[in-house]
Amino acid sequence: MDTTNSAKNQEPLPDSIIEIKELMRNRLGTSPDIVIRDMRIGPIPAVILYIEGMGDPQPLLQAIHQDMAMFYDEKEPSPEHYINILQLRSITLGKIGQADTLGAVEEKLLSGNTILFMEGLSTALYIGTQSLKQRNVEEPASQSVVRGPREGFTESLRENTALIRRRIQSPDLRLEQLKIGEMTNTQVAIMYMEGISDPEILQELRRRMSQISVESVLESNYIEEMIQDQRYSPFPTVYNSERPDVIASALVEGRIAILVEGTPFVLVVPALFVQFFQSSEDYYQREDFSSLVRLLRYLCFGIALLTPSFYIAITTFHQEMLPTNLLTSLIGQREGIPFPAFVEALLMEITFEILREAGIRLPKSIGQSISIVGTLVIGQAAVEAGLVSAAMVIVVSITAIANFALPAFNLGITVRILKFAIMGIAASFGLYGMIIALIILALHLCSLESVGVPYMTSFAPMRWKSQADALLRFSQKTKKKWINKSKT
Amino acid sequence: MYKKLLLIALLLSSLVIAPGCWSRKELNEIAVVMALGIDVAEGGYSVSAQVLNSSEAGSTHINSIGSLPVVTYKSFGKTIPDALQRMLSMAPRTLYLSHLRVLVFGEELARKGVGDAMDFISRNHELRTDFFLLVAKNSKATDILEVVTPFEYIPANSLYTSILASNRKWAVTGKVTLQHFITELKRHGSDPVLSGVELAGKKESAGSVDNVKKLIRTPCCSMRGWLYLKKTGWLVG
Numbered sequence: 001m002d003t004t005n006s007a008k009n010q011e012p013l014p015d016s017i018i019e020i021k022e023l024m025r026n027r028l029g030t031s032p033d034i035v036i037r038d039m040r041i042g043p044i045p046a047v048i049l050y051i052e053g054m055g056d057p058q059p060l061l062q063a064i065h066q067d068m069a070m071f072y073d074e075k076e077p078s079p080e081h082y083i084n085i086l087q088l089r090s091i092t093l094g095k096i097g098q099a100d101t102l103g104a105v106e107e108k109l110l111s112g113n114t115i116l117f118m119e120g121l122s123t124a125l126y127i128g129t130q131s132l133k134q135r136n137v138e139e140p141a142s143q144s145v146v147r148g149p150r151e152g153f154t155e156s157l158r159e160n161t162a163l164i165r166r167r168i169q170s171p172d173l174r175l176e177q178l179k180i181g182e183m184t185n186t187q188v189a190i191m192y193m194e195g196i197s198d199p200e201i202l203q204e205l206r207r208r209m210s211q212i213s214v215e216s217v218l219e220s221n222y223i224e225e226m227i228q229d230q231r232y233s234p235f236p237t238v239y240n241s242e243r244p245d246v247i248a249s250a251l252v253e254g255r256i257a258i259l260v261e262g263t264p265f266v267l268v269v270p271a272l273f274v275q276f277f278q279s280s281e282d283y284y285q286r287e288d289f290s291s292l293v294r295l296l297r298y299l300c301f302g303i304a305l306l307t308p309s310f311y312i313a314i315t316t317f318h319q320e321m322l323p324t325n326l327l328t329s330l331i332g333q334r335e336g337i338p339f340p341a342f343v344e345a346l347l348m349e350i351t352f353e354i355l356r357e358a359g360i361r362l363p364k365s366i367g368q369s370i371s372i373v374g375t376l377v378i379g380q381a382a383v384e385a386g387l388v389s390a391a392m393v394i395v396v397s398i399t400a401i402a403n404f405a406l407p408a409f410n411l412g413i414t415v416r417i418l419k420f421a422i423m424g425i426a427a428s429f430g431l432y433g434m435i436i437a438l439i440i441l442a443l444h445l446c447s448l449e450s451v452g453v454p455y456m457t458s459f460a461p462m463r464w465k466s467q468a469d470a471l472l473r474f475s476q477k478t479k480k481k482w483i484n485k486s487k488t
Numbered sequence: 489m490y491k492k493l494l495l496i497a498l499l500l501s502s503l504v505i506a507p508g509c510w511s512r513k514e515l516n517e518i519a520v521v522m523a524l525g526i527d528v529a530e531g532g533y534s535v536s537a538q539v540l541n542s543s544e545a546g547s548t549h550i551n552s553i554g555s556l557p558v559v560t561y562k563s564f565g566k567t568i569p570d571a572l573q574r575m576l577s578m579a580p581r582t583l584y585l586s587h588l589r590v591l592v593f594g595e596e597l598a599r600k601g602v603g604d605a606m607d608f609i610s611r612n613h614e615l616r617t618d619f620f621l622l623v624a625k626n627s628k629a630t631d632i633l634e635v636v637t638p639f640e641y642i643p644a645n646s647l648y649t650s651i652l653a654s655n656r657k658w659a660v661t662g663k664v665t666l667q668h669f670i671t672e673l674k675r676h677g678s679d680p681v682l683s684g685v686e687l688a689g690k691k692e693s694a695g696s697v698d699n700v701k702k703l704i705r706t707p708c709c710s711m712r713g714w715l716y717l718k719k720t721g722w723l724v725g
Contacts, residue, residue, distance in 0.1 A: 315514075317510065320616060324522075324589070331516070331520065331540065332542060335542045341515070
């Protein structure tokens with residue numbers, strides 16, 4: 001399919017209008033939304049092609065009918081003359097150009113431009129008349145803040161790049177655009193700050209993107225999967241966000257943003273472990289509060305990952321570690337429960353995951369409350385039925401709530417997956433097994449890379465300069481002093 | 489690549505199945521021993537254990553005195569571990585010694601020598617070192633264990649907390665932990681001491697719930713000052 005296409009695509013266009021019309025009809029079929037309209041420009045027959053709904057030929061038609069009369073010159077009745085006039089003088093739109101191969105004409109037509117063919121001319125004029133209905137710029141649904149801008153990206157690539165440009169009004173901001181996806185020909189753009197971002201990483205990224213060969217690109221995750229390091233890790237190595245201010249701050253730090261037409265989620269590469277604990281809101285609130293909240297997020301990571309395993313390990317293997325009063329109360333609760341602690345935990349966790357997944361599909365008004373309140377209610381009913389112990393409901397709820405406290409959703413997914421694995425290990429090997437699992441996890445994290453940059457950078461290898469924004473968030477003044485004084 | 493993964497997966501799953509769940513004990517399979525009492529008997533030792541009764545120990549029962557949250561088991565044996573194992577024929581679950589609160593020696597045993605008993609106590613892997621040692625004055629250890637107390641839901645806790653509190657405020661009574669005792673025993677030039685506990689009031693009513701229900705409370709267990717033990721654990725004065 002590839003080779004015949006590209007061969008054909010490089011062919012020059014035929015001269016006569018009739019041939020062109022036939023060629024286009026063969027290539028595009030007879031869809032009623034592809035409009036092929038005959039007309040005359042002066043004495044010369046011409047054909048206009050556009051896609052109804054995507055392209056609006058109005059400016060072109062207006063230019064032809066109104067201005068051509070003025071420029072009609074009997075002495076030079078050649079099509080080149082008219083094309084030149086149109087291109088240089090009459091059309092009041094910004095983007096205009098000439099295409100001379102079938103492939104280029106197709107590409108321009110299918111992205112919403114209007115194409116003009118004239119008899120006797122083997123190049124076509126394309127005019128940028130895209131007029132698609134877009135969503136307005138709204139508050140991002142997935143990442144809302146208490147204080148801060150409420151703009152989110154939309155599905156249009158141009159609007160998204162404009163939103164970023166608005167925030168970084170610097171001449172160093174560069175944009176590179178390419179098409180990925182054999183069937184969908186989706187526009188993908190790379191944005192970076194010249195001089196701040198590492199050219200090696202850029203080169204590596206370009207290399208990876210040029211190697212993507214996929215049929216369709218409908219969302220940025222298609223790109224993410226293809227460019228991330230192939231290390232079979234549950235941890236995300238590419239950060240994504242729906243907010244222009246997050247992307248702008250990442251760009252200013254030297255990262256590279258990848259925008260995909262058709263999705264508001266923009267990828268940021270390279271992504272580090274510390275980044276998933278940072279939220280743009282940290283800089284919109286006071287630094288002492290933000291530092292504490294950030295420490296809380298690290299704590300929540302630990303809680304969401306380890307609480308059920310801790311509970312299982314201690315109550316089945318290491319009862320001596322509990323204070324006696326707690327043990328007395330736990331024993332009283334577990335009396336009569338038919339399942340071992342691990343099965344209890346597994347049941348409750350799986351129930352919670354089901355509720356959470358179901359809550360996504362429910363309409364927004366009930367969906368939010370279903371996940372947590374639903375678990376508590378079901379948990380309470382299960383306790384009263386004697387199926388699980390009350391302490392288990394608390395453990396599962398606190399795990400779930402801690403999971404929601406993580407600012408990055410993709411890290412939350414990772415924690416949910418790993419939690420089950422560590423639960424299994426805790427149930428088989430107790431605290432000893434848990435520590436071994438954590439050591440393996442730490443080893444894995446330290447060996448992970450994101451486009452060539454070690455994942456745990458700023459902790460391992462230790463970068464003292466970045467500590468201003470890793471665990472705690474220093475104020476802007478302190479940050480400047482710190483960065484100047486630190487060695488690395 | 490996939491062969492390696494398969495091999496790893498197989499090894500891991502055999503690791504889960506083969507060791508047979510390690511040292512796993514579910515909470516509803518253990519009988520927590522709160523207090524142990526050791527006495528001499530003909531041909532060996534008589535051990536009594538105050539075990540937490542889980543079904544009564546639920547948190548909803550903290551303030552109601554419907555029935556006792558503890559059960560006392562007694563058994564004889566040639567040695568202490570022998571006696572403890574014989575107890576298993578009576579107890580419905582395995583005895584779990586880690587949460588022991590007090591260890592009471594009968595006076596007779598203390599006079600004869602607690603050395604052998606100490607050997608078992610200090611070597612057992614389940615016992616921690618934070619429980620208190622007591623000597624029962626003028627009675628057997630079992631009698632001390634069978635007393636129902638107000639305030640504390642579990643009688644062993646009552647002994648434990650009263651030792652703690654009285655030691656802090658009135659140094660006449662002292663708290664001696666296992667670590668303390670063994671260290672003193674081993675050290676040259678010092679002799680270990682233990683606190684004593686004496687049963688006052690009627691012995692018969694000590695074991696019933698009525699003891700707690702009376703308004704004028706007859707003190708059932710009171711600390712009796714220091715008892716001085718000699719080198720090899722013989723009670724002297």
